[in-house]
Amino acid sequence: MTVGAPIVELIGITKTYQLGETKVEALKGISLSLKKGEFTAIVGASGSGKSTLLNMIGCIDEPTTGSIILDGVDVHSLDDNKKSDLRNRKIGFIFQSFNLIPVLDVFENVELPLLINPAISAAERTDRVHQAIKDVGLGDRIRNRPDQLSGGQRQRVAIARALAGNPALVMADEPTANLDSTTSFKIIDLMLDLNAKRHVTFLFSTHDEKLMSKVSRKVHIADGMLVGASKV
Amino acid sequence: MNLTLLQSLSRMAWRNLRRNFRRNLATGVAITAGFTAFLLAAGYASRVESVLRYYTIYGLRTGHVTIQKKGSLEMYAIKPRLWSLDENAQSKITTVLATMTQIEKSGRLLKGQGLIGNGCKTFPFIATGVDLDVEQYAMTHPELLKWTPHITKLNIGRPIWEAEANVSPVAVSIGLAKLLGKSKTLDQIDRTQKLSILDCSMPNVRDHFSDDANVQLASGTWDGQLNASDSEMMQLYSTGLVETNSSSIVLSMNQLQSLYNTKNIASYSVWLKDAKDTQSTINTLNEKLGDFANELEILPWNEERIGPYYVGTMRFIVTMVGFIGCVLALVIILSIFNSATMTVIERSEEVGMLRSIGYTRGLVRLVFVLEGFFLTVVSTVFGIIVGLTSMFFVNRSGITFRPPGVEGGLQLILVPNFWVMILATVCVSSLAVFATWIAVSGISKKNISELVAGTHR
Amino acid sequence: MNYLSSALIMTFGLAISHQQTLLAADPSAVDILKDADRARGSAAVEEGITWSVKVDTSGEDGSNSVSYLLKVKGSDALAEAVAPARNKGEMMLFNDRNIWFFKPGLKKPVAISPRQKLMGQAANGDIASTNYAKDYEGTIMATETVNGEACWKLDLKAKAKNVTYDKIRYWISKKDRLGVKAEFLTVSGDVFKLAAFEYKNKLNSGTKDYAFVSKMTITDALNPKNITTLNYESPKPSKLSDSLFNVNNLVR
Numbered sequence: 001m002t003v004g005a006p007i008v009e010l011i012g013i014t015k016t017y018q019l020g021e022t023k024v025e026a027l028k029g030i031s032l033s034l035k036k037g038e039f040t041a042i043v044g045a046s047g048s049g050k051s052t053l054l055n056m057i058g059c060i061d062e063p064t065t066g067s068i069i070l071d072g073v074d075v076h077s078l079d080d081n082k083k084s085d086l087r088n089r090k091i092g093f094i095f096q097s098f099n100l101i102p103v104l105d106v107f108e109n110v111e112l113p114l115l116i117n118p119a120i121s122a123a124e125r126t127d128r129v130h131q132a133i134k135d136v137g138l139g140d141r142i143r144n145r146p147d148q149l150s151g152g153q154r155q156r157v158a159i160a161r162a163l164a165g166n167p168a169l170v171m172a173d174e175p176t177a178n179l180d181s182t183t184s185f186k187i188i189d190l191m192l193d194l195n196a197k198r199h200v201t202f203l204f205s206t207h208d209e210k211l212m213s214k215v216s217r218k219v220h221i222a223d224g225m226l227v228g229a230s231k232v
Numbered sequence: 233m234n235l236t237l238l239q240s241l242s243r244m245a246w247r248n249l250r251r252n253f254r255r256n257l258a259t260g261v262a263i264t265a266g267f268t269a270f271l272l273a274a275g276y277a278s279r280v281e282s283v284l285r286y287y288t289i290y291g292l293r294t295g296h297v298t299i300q301k302k303g304s305l306e307m308y309a310i311k312p313r314l315w316s317l318d319e320n321a322q323s324k325i326t327t328v329l330a331t332m333t334q335i336e337k338s339g340r341l342l343k344g345q346g347l348i349g350n351g352c353k354t355f356p357f358i359a360t361g362v363d364l365d366v367e368q369y370a371m372t373h374p375e376l377l378k379w380t381p382h383i384t385k386l387n388i389g390r391p392i393w394e395a396e397a398n399v400s401p402v403a404v405s406i407g408l409a410k411l412l413g414k415s416k417t418l419d420q421i422d423r424t425q426k427l428s429i430l431d432c433s434m435p436n437v438r439d440h441f442s443d444d445a446n447v448q449l450a451s452g453t454w455d456g457q458l459n460a461s462d463s464e465m466m467q468l469y470s471t472g473l474v475e476t477n478s479s480s481i482v483l484s485m486n487q488l489q490s491l492y493n494t495k496n497i498a499s500y501s502v503w504l505k506d507a508k509d510t511q512s513t514i515n516t517l518n519e520k521l522g523d524f525a526n527e528l529e530i531l532p533w534n535e536e537r538i539g540p541y542y543v544g545t546m547r548f549i550v551t552m553v554g555f556i557g558c559v560l561a562l563v564i565i566l567s568i569f570n571s572a573t574m575t576v577i578e579r580s581e582e583v584g585m586l587r588s589i590g591y592t593r594g595l596v597r598l599v600f601v602l603e604g605f606f607l608t609v610v611s612t613v614f615g616i617i618v619g620l621t622s623m624f625f626v627n628r629s630g631i632t633f634r635p636p637g638v639e640g641g642l643q644l645i646l647v648p649n650f651w652v653m654i655l656a657t658v659c660v661s662s663l664a665v666f667a668t669w670i671a672v673s674g675i676s677k678k679n680i681s682e683l684v685a686g687t688h689r
Numbered sequence: 690m691n692y693l694s695s696a697l698i699m700t701f702g703l704a705i706s707h708q709q710t711l712l713a714a715d716p717s718a719v720d721i722l723k724d725a726d727r728a729r730g731s732a733a734v735e736e737g738i739t740w741s742v743k744v745d746t747s748g749e750d751g752s753n754s755v756s757y758l759l760k761v762k763g764s765d766a767l768a769e770a771v772a773p774a775r776n777k778g779e780m781m782l783f784n785d786r787n788i789w790f791f792k793p794g795l796k797k798p799v800a801i802s803p804r805q806k807l808m809g810q811a812a813n814g815d816i817a818s819t820n821y822a823k824d825y826e827g828t829i830m831a832t833e834t835v836n837g838e839a840c841w842k843l844d845l846k847a848k849a850k851n852v853t854y855d856k857i858r859y860w861i862s863k864k865d866r867l868g869v870k871a872e873f874l875t876v877s878g879d880v881f882k883l884a885a886f887e888y889k890n891k892l893n894s895g896t897k898d899y900a901f902v903s904k905m906t907i908t909d910a911l912n913p914k915n916i917t918t919l920n921y922e923s924p925k926p927s928k929l930s931d932s933l934f935n936v937n938n939l940v941r
Binding site for chain 2: 051052055058060061080081084085086087088089092093095097099101102103104108111112113115116117118122161
């Protein structure tokens with residue numbers, strides 16, 4: 001696996017929430033760099049701030065202070081529509097509860113992010129969707145609806161949807177939390193495989209110690225602060 | 233936005249309707265019911281509008297355009313001699329009318345009052361004098377026959393334009409004929425029998441009034457003298473209105489002019505080949521009549537003073553239908569708003585997902601708006617089907633009712649109006665879009681991470 | 690106290706009896722009206738009277754003139770137009786309060802109202818003899834001077850709907866009991882026509898000469914330019930057959 005230039009840079013990120021009359025500091029000055037092709041896990045206990053950190057990196061939440069540079073672009077300078085466009089082209093999302101649209105089949109769910117990218121032609125879109133579905137091993141379930149799939153298969157669809165747009169970064173917040181351990185390993189293996197094949201940067205959060213043995217880099221977070229970074 | 237995206241979003245929206253089937257069904261049924269009610273009300277209004285329109289234009293012989301002396305609408309009844317059109321004015325107007333190709337028919341009208349007698353008693357009348365060819369044109373016009381059969385079917389006897397040369401015919405309204413004690417028209421009596429002069433002091437004299445069709449018309453002439461003439465009742469007719477059905481008579485222009493000892497007329501009625509030309513015809517008449525037009529009032533049939541019954545009734549009916557329309561709009565806005573609000577709350581994580589993968593706020597709103605739109609369109613289509621079916625059965629069932637002021641029963645007939653349906657569908661769909669947009673706009677502005685996590689509430 | 694009461698009662702009692710004495714000096718309204726009616730063609734001679742009347746109108750609607758021959762017997766009257774040629778043969782028959790109009794060519798006579806305009810300001814009922822004593826409830830209201838002549842002022846109220854006017858104010862000379870002037874009122878009490886009378890004709894009943902109306906001038910109260918004059922001539926007794934006044938005989 002080759003690791004290249006930084007794809008994400010976080011500089012002094014803080015996030016403070018107002019909860020009633022109390023201020024909650026979810027992130028306390030986090031600086032972090034993720035390089036192209038890295039497969040990184042953010043590890044921390046529940047409430048440590050790992051989801052908040054992922055939201056900042058995924059541009060679906062705003063830091064209170066600090067800046068985020070995503071593939072050379074300062075996210076803070078973008079308006080909502082440009083941020084939407086940036087998410088569409090640069091980031092793939094995998095959610096804990098899959099978040100598939102139940103009335104659409106596998107193909108249509110995977111196709112969703114590509115539909116709003118005018119740079120992709122109809123033919124290319126079809127090719128990419130087919131390729132992504134094939135890559136996650138669901139070539140034979142292309143016309144199935146989510147309710148006809150198992151949990152693992154649904155998460156594979158979500159992975160295919162995240163990968164179909166050829167993003168620079170794929171983010172997964174607790175992607176295996178709703179899966180049994182066998183399926184969880186299979187999903188992590190799939191993500192590792194895709195990381196190797198497609199050189200896509202993967203960043204995911206987990207609190208499952210067993211999965212951590214699989215990742216190349218672990219970022220530990222506790223109480224809103226990084227407590228150390230390691231390479232296995 | 234590209235077409236494929238719209239197609240895909242539409243497909244998704246269409247399929248999403250099934251996700252909350254029961255709720256959407258309830259919303260759809262509410263819209264369908266409201267829309268059906270509106271269509272039925274509009275169907276009634278449409279029918280009444282047509283009846284009143286053609287009753288005014290042909291039944292009342294108003295024409296599409298009327299020409300009268302300026303001020304005569306207020307003053308003619310008081311001083312007809314001063315507020316009527318003399319021979320010179322008639323000549324000028326007739327000359328201009330003859331040059332206008334958009335005119336199908338034009339005719340002179342004379343109006344006046346007097347007493348009609350049966351040899352023993354007299355009753356007040358309001359007379360319309362009309363040239364017989366004009367009377368034939370107006371009374372046999374297909375639109376009049378089509379829309380006012382409830383009135384024309386009551387006619388008894390032959391129309392006055394069919395009278396023999398030696399007869400002075402008069403058509404008498406049914407109520408007035410009843411007052412006169414005359415139920416038979418000229419054709420229904422034995423004309424070979426010599427007319428007898430009744431002894432009015434006989435106790436059963438009323439039983440003999442119908443023995444002949446002869447009536448006398450008496451009135452003051454326009455130059456201030458008492459005058460009277462003989463007429464034969466050719467036809468009994470209904471004016472369609474209680475107000476006028478016991479006082480109206482129609483006779484030839486010559487007869488009425490002779491009774492009033494005048495050559496003047498009250499007005500001209502102008503019937504057009506195409507009703508759409510009404511205003512342009514008025515403009516052309518004003519132009520062609522030059523300075524003389526300043527002495528005249530040239531008005532369309534639906535001007536309040538010319539067609540007060542049409543204008544007054546339609547104002548009421550439009551208000552009524554408008555009220556139903558407002559209630560429908562409110563039902564739709566509330567139903568759709570309620571449905572859309574609940575839907576977006578339930579699907580907030582989906583909204584978060586769509587926003588995460590790059591869908592803008594506008595696109596997310598569009599997904600929901602399309603759902604509301606489809607739901608409404610489907611409901612209105614059902615509304616149209618139910619409405620048309622209801623109209624079919626209502627029309628077939630022959631329900632009769634008696635609106636205030638209308639003589640006799642009127643069959644309840646509902647006439648579907650294509651343009652009202654289109655317009656109502658567009659309005660209802662627009663309202664649905666508006667209501668959904670409002671309902672969704674709040675959630676689309678929420679923090680994406682909170683939507684995804686389901687913590688936005 | 691007793692003295693005072695007695696004095697007051699006596700004083701007012703005297704005053705009241707004095708008032709009654711004054712009114713009792715006047716004849717009854719009916720009697721006055723009967724005398725005034727006789728000078729306007731009513732019941733002067735039992736077997737009948739004839740006279741001619743020319744009705745002239747002038748005003749904003751132009752002018753007109755028609756002459757009638759009147760035949761009157763009791764409460765019946767027949768007015769026949771004699772000039773101009775256009776109106777010749779037109780007849781109005783008055784059977785008490787019922788009026789019939791007939792003109793040559795009509796198959797039947799037409800019942801008309803006494804209130805309807807005959808010509809100009811004259812109503813149909815104005816042309817025939819008047820019988821105010823029978824048709825109206827009269828009340829003497831006051832004594833007034835008209836043209837230097839002392840007159841009773843009477844208020845007349847219609848007894849029936851089919852009489853010529855609803856209300857009349859009628860001034861009758863005390864001296865010769867002739868109607869001098871009249872105001873005709875609407876139901877609501879507004880004056881809409883004024884009339885003045887002259888009595889230069891004489892009617893000989895066979896036993897006695899009576900003054901007989903010679904001119905009646907009717908003026909529109911709202912527009913005094915509209916005037917109708919009825920000029921009466923040659924009143925004389927005449928033996929008239931009852932059949933003249935039978936409506937069935939109008940059509941010949």
